[in-house]
Amino acid sequence: MLLTFTMASIGVVPFIFLLLLVDCCSARPFYSLPSKIENKNKQPLQTSRPYNLAHRGSNGELPEESAPAYMKAIEEGADFIESDILASKDGFLICMHDVTLDATTDIAEHKEFANRKRTYNVQGVNTTGFFTVDFTLKELKSLRLKQRFPFRDQQYNGKFQIITFEEYISIALDAPRVVGIYPEIKNPVLMNQHVKWPGGKRYEDIFVETLQKYGYKGSYMSKDWLRQPAFVQSFAPTSLIYISNQTDLPKLFLIDDVTIPTQDTNQSFSEITSDAYFNFIKDYVVGIGPWKDNLVPVVNNYLQTPTDIVAKAHACNLQVHPYTFRSENMFLHLNFKQDPFVEYDYWINKIGVDGLFTDFAGSLHEYQEWNTPLSVNHEDKSSTLLRKIASLISKYKKN
Numbered sequence: 001m002l003l004t005f006t007m008a009s010i011g012v013v014p015f016i017f018l019l020l021l022v023d024c025c026s027a028r029p030f031y032s033l034p035s036k037i038e039n040k041n042k043q044p045l046q047t048s049r050p051y052n053l054a055h056r057g058s059n060g061e062l063p064e065e066s067a068p069a070y071m072k073a074i075e076e077g078a079d080f081i082e083s084d085i086l087a088s089k090d091g092f093l094i095c096m097h098d099v100t101l102d103a104t105t106d107i108a109e110h111k112e113f114a115n116r117k118r119t120y121n122v123q124g125v126n127t128t129g130f131f132t133v134d135f136t137l138k139e140l141k142s143l144r145l146k147q148r149f150p151f152r153d154q155q156y157n158g159k160f161q162i163i164t165f166e167e168y169i170s171i172a173l174d175a176p177r178v179v180g181i182y183p184e185i186k187n188p189v190l191m192n193q194h195v196k197w198p199g200g201k202r203y204e205d206i207f208v209e210t211l212q213k214y215g216y217k218g219s220y221m222s223k224d225w226l227r228q229p230a231f232v233q234s235f236a237p238t239s240l241i242y243i244s245n246q247t248d249l250p251k252l253f254l255i256d257d258v259t260i261p262t263q264d265t266n267q268s269f270s271e272i273t274s275d276a277y278f279n280f281i282k283d284y285v286v287g288i289g290p291w292k293d294n295l296v297p298v299v300n301n302y303l304q305t306p307t308d309i310v311a312k313a314h315a316c317n318l319q320v321h322p323y324t325f326r327s328e329n330m331f332l333h334l335n336f337k338q339d340p341f342v343e344y345d346y347w348i349n350k351i352g353v354d355g356l357f358t359d360f361a362g363s364l365h366e367y368q369e370w371n372t373p374l375s376v377n378h379e380d381k382s383s384t385l386l387r388k389i390a391s392l393i394s395k396y397k398k399n
């Protein structure tokens with residue numbers, strides 16, 4: 001926690017300026033679309049160390065999926081900003097994790113929408129709430145975001161709007177260095193059930209068209225991809241296979257908890273983590289995104305022996321990007337002694353993952369800059385000096 005607070009204070013001046021801008025101009029989109037900044041002279045994406053994937057932006061500090069959460073993550077050193085894409089009633093794509101607005105917006109305070117509460121079957125579970133698919137974009141824009149967890153900073157509640165997929169893309173394109181996007185095709189079964197697009201198009205079609213509109217294309221590590229990096233993720237294998245003919249952007253197959261079957265193909269966890277399945281899906285995706293506790297099971301808050309899932313995935317040349325790393329004590333297993341750096345060290349150096357979805361992009365960035373700095377030029381001098389002292393002391397320790 002201490003670490004996080006320190007990080008937050010570093011960027012506080014430009015950040016407050018951004019907050020003011022976002023707050024005062026809420027009636028119209030803040031970002032000019034499309035981006036006007038050229039990528040030519042930007043610092044490129046780092047590709048030498050596991051990717052820092054800012055889960056819903058810097059949502060440890062700011063309301064998830066808000067513009068400031070994404071801008072903060074960029075400021076803190078994220079390689080990719082991650083987002084969940086859902087649809088509005090009138091077919092616009094927006095950034096929102098839950099299919100309902102209840103947990104992360106002020107919908108409860110909007111009496112004019114009180115009659116919009118519905119119960120829908122979401123992946124076999126009757127779910128009641130205010131669904132994004134029952135609101136137009138204009139109505140969604142009248143809501144304000146809030147922090148999901150009560151133990152996180154509440155001071156930004158009620159300040160920021162829901163943003164569209166296009167606004168999220170613009171934030172990445174406007175970053176002062178190359179920052180990738182990592183959008184999820186979220187709940188495609190539900191989206192296609194409730195929202196109709198002209199010409200019989202599917203939610204996945206609109207999703208890919210949006211990426212193409214802003215120039216996202218190219219296979220993993222191609223020149224086009226490095227210019228505007230993007231990973232497309234989904235828990236629904238049929239969506240990933242469906243778009244494989246529409247875009248060669250790299251895709252990742254997300255893997256849910258052991259008890260939850262896939263939403264589209266109703267396949268079990270053991271089925272989709274088998275060698276046979278990895279051999280099938282590797283033709284469509286460059287990696288998998290599993291929950292970390294399913295890679296290394298946890299009992300009584302202590303890690304057990306790692307499963308062979310990472311080894312099996314790597315044997316199929318699939319990257320592994322587990323979720324979700326959270327720096328707070330209540331999420332850190334006891335092996336890590338309340339220290340997120342120890343957790344990052346374990347997953348990067350012992351398990352060998354290729355990317356990490358973190359709620360605290362700043363803490364992962366600090367860990368990586370300390371242990372595997374990209375270049376001395378980009379570092380501040382005090383940390384170079386500290387590292388030198390540390391290495392001098394460690395020489396004496398050995399004797």
Ligand SMILES: *[C@@H]1O[C@H](CO)[C@@H](O)[C@H](O)[C@H]1NC(C)=O
Nearest residue numbers: 119120121123124125126127
């Ligand atoms: C969900 O609600 C429907 C309609 O009320 C009902 O028929 C069904 O049994 C419910 N399903 C579950 C899993 O509770």
Ligand SMILES: *[C@@H]1O[C@H](CO)[C@@H](O)[C@H](O)[C@H]1NC(C)=O
Nearest residue numbers: 238240241242243244245246
């Ligand atoms: C993709 O295109 C190939 C070749 O045209 C075709 O055989 C295949 O069925 C298509 N796949 C999908 C998912 O549409």
Ligand SMILES: *[C@@H]1O[C@H](CO)[C@@H](O)[C@H](O)[C@H]1NC(C)=O
Nearest residue numbers: 123124261262265266267268
């Ligand atoms: C999904 O698979 C399970 C286990 O095979 C089965 O019991 C269930 O009926 C299936 N559900 C659907 C919606 O097909």
